[in-house]
Amino acid sequence: MSPESNKLLLSVDLAGTFLFAVEGALIALPKNLDLLGVLVLAFSTALVGGIIRDVLIGASPPASLRDWRYATTAFAGGAIVFFLHPYIRAIPGAVILTLDAAALALFAVAGTEKALLYKMHPFIAVLLGAVTAVGGGTVRDVLLAQIPNVLRSDIYATAALAGALVMVAATRLKMRPALAAVSGGSVCFLLRIISVWQRWNLPRAFTG
Amino acid sequence: MSPESNKLLLSVDLAGTFLFAVEGALIALPKNLDLLGVLVLAFSTALVGGIIRDVLIGASPPASLRDWRYATTAFAGGAIVFFLHPYIRAIPGAVILTLDAAALALFAVAGTEKALLYKMHPFIAVLLGAVTAVGGGTVRDVLLAQIPNVLRSDIYATAALAGALVMVAATRLKMRPALAAVSGGSVCFLLRIISVWQRWNLPRAFTG
């Protein structure tokens, strides 16, 4: 890849990290944590999904611990929420939702791509793409001693799985990598947005 | 090993995976999760113990992520519970208990064997055998935001530890591997069954 496109990819990745960190900190804030706690939860939300993926595929140390900019970006996101939360809260929900869906798509696609690069079976690569996207938020909820939201409601992990699946299928169909990534990401993004708009949910065992 | 005995071992391993997945899903079901949540908890219960063992001994990627049949089997167990739980619940408790004790024994023995294969100290191999057997259920309970059941009651992890210990001792006494595995597995299985039947428990600090 050219240095320019490498730089672009890193910027996009850091933007997703920042956004997830901000969201994690917003969820942590009402829980009566101190500054350190908010920073830890911002870090977890943004980076632990990718760290779990890297540990599982044997890419150690994990990418986000090789480059100091990831942790710095995550802490910056947490600190901004901590000190400026009244302003952050003023951002309209639709903006947050859209940015979050974009970051979800980005993480799902990047996670799937890395798993494929490490020769994981396509089906496992799909699972690892979803883990990359939602693993951090899951660990954040565990640290807050609550059942992870992703297990209970919404088309969220499902959107990540769908995007990862499309990307794997496109790759197997010999589509160009960039195109496969864009296809998978678009499916994840659109499915997430439409599902919120249409209030779609997965079935539950007991609906009573 | 002959291809036939390899196939037999894989079948037994997948049967244990299926059973643990079904049990995990049954525990998850009343917690108001959606389909995805039930599948995730089935997967965790069945496979995360072995994944933790493999990460700790440096066998990456973990065995259950190298072969797509493990994840597929775990998800199948979860899906069957989700859609057919009235029928699953009709299975007598004694049957479930017996099958669960068999799967516990299988996982404890297989985990210990793999740890020994990776040259872990015998004492550590015993611990890793128990982690293989009960680690998945522990993570499931953490995801359900409750204190893992295994820390509180019953001779469950203790049976896994006892079976692993017998297996390590038998191996050190130069017993043939298959015989050492059967000895360890039998001790785990019987101790579990007898302890439920006799209502044995470990001591608690406060019994009042």
Added chain:
Amino acid sequence: MSPESNKLLLSVDLAGTFLFAVEGALIALPKNLDLLGVLVLAFSTALVGGIIRDVLIGASPPASLRDWRYATTAFAGGAIVFFLHPYIRAIPGAVILTLDAAALALFAVAGTEKALLYKMHPFIAVLLGAVTAVGGGTVRDVLLAQIPNVLRSDIYATAALAGALVMVAATRLKMRPALAAVSGGSVCFLLRIISVWQRWNLPRAFTG
């Protein structure tokens, strides 16, 4: 290093392990766990921080699983609390606090040193030093289904971070390793002691 100083380092490390195990077991005791549960939480508190660090830096198997004395020491600490807790509780709080601050300093410094040895970026090494020191207690609290105390109050992880930071700075200034370790450890220890004495806390987002 001479065999004597190696032996001294191991003894100090095992002493820290024992102390953290005792503290973990004391916190676990009122939670109605059985003997196994108390031993597991003692082990987690004492050793899981270092295990997480080793998994993240790619040092597998983790140091505390290579040498059986670590697990044995942790279980001994747990068992002593389980059977002798009335006597352990009689130890004055100031003694526990001082010993705990010493163990915190030791683990933070040792964790930072190992991360630097594995060529981690200095900033990441500081984070991993803190993970070594407080990761075990965090996992213990997760297993007890409560929000980790370290995220909520006190200058505890902060003291570990400060000590790790001083150590990294001293190392970069080409200070002799032993001196860098002593400097970092002293800062962590003193900051922890003074913060308890002066009732310092990190800021919270909502103080009302």
